[in-house]
Amino acid sequence: MKGFLLIADSARIHGDGTFSLLRGGIDRVLVPEGEPLIHRGSVLLRIHGDASEAGKHEFALRVESGNGERVAPDLKGAFEIPAGGGGAVAALDFVFSLPKLGSYRIALSVGDRELDGWRVEVISIPVVKPAGAGK
Numbered sequence: 001m002k003g004f005l006l007i008a009d010s011a012r013i014h015g016d017g018t019f020s021l022l023r024g025g026i027d028r029v030l031v032p033e034g035e036p037l038i039h040r041g042s043v044l045l046r047i048h049g050d051a052s053e054a055g056k057h058e059f060a061l062r063v064e065s066g067n068g069e070r071v072a073p074d075l076k077g078a079f080e081i082p083a084g085g086g087g088a089v090a091a092l093d094f095v096f097s098l099p100k101l102g103s104y105r106i107a108l109s110v111g112d113r114e115l116d117g118w119r120v121e122v123i124s125i126p127v128v129k130p131a132g133a134g135k
Helices: none
Strands: 002-013 019-024 028-032 038-050 055-065 075-081 085-097 102-110 113-125
Touching (some): 002 102, 019 038, 038 075, 038 102, 055 085, 075 085
Parallel strands (some): 002 113, 028 113
Antiparallel strands (some): 002 038, 038 085
């Protein structure tokens, strides 16, 4: 079984097994100084199995800090590989409240096997006030 995940502002699945993304491939989250470390978006999953893997399966998405510690409960779901093999697609909307700036990793697992991982850097950016503001 093979799989990949992708982070986007929005992901939607179509009835023919294709998907649409808005701002897909996010690997940096920019947070204005002093703001809460919250990110809203979508995780897109594409999993492919051969005929021997046909049937129902469960997946888990794990969010880890840069040192491998879990920072949120796992997101879990199910999918089905069709008879004869093929793919399954899922899109999950999420809101992550992260404990601190830094590096995070989202890992996709089926059973005890990790299929893919995606790294995201959470970075603080200065707040730029418009000219004449705060006077």
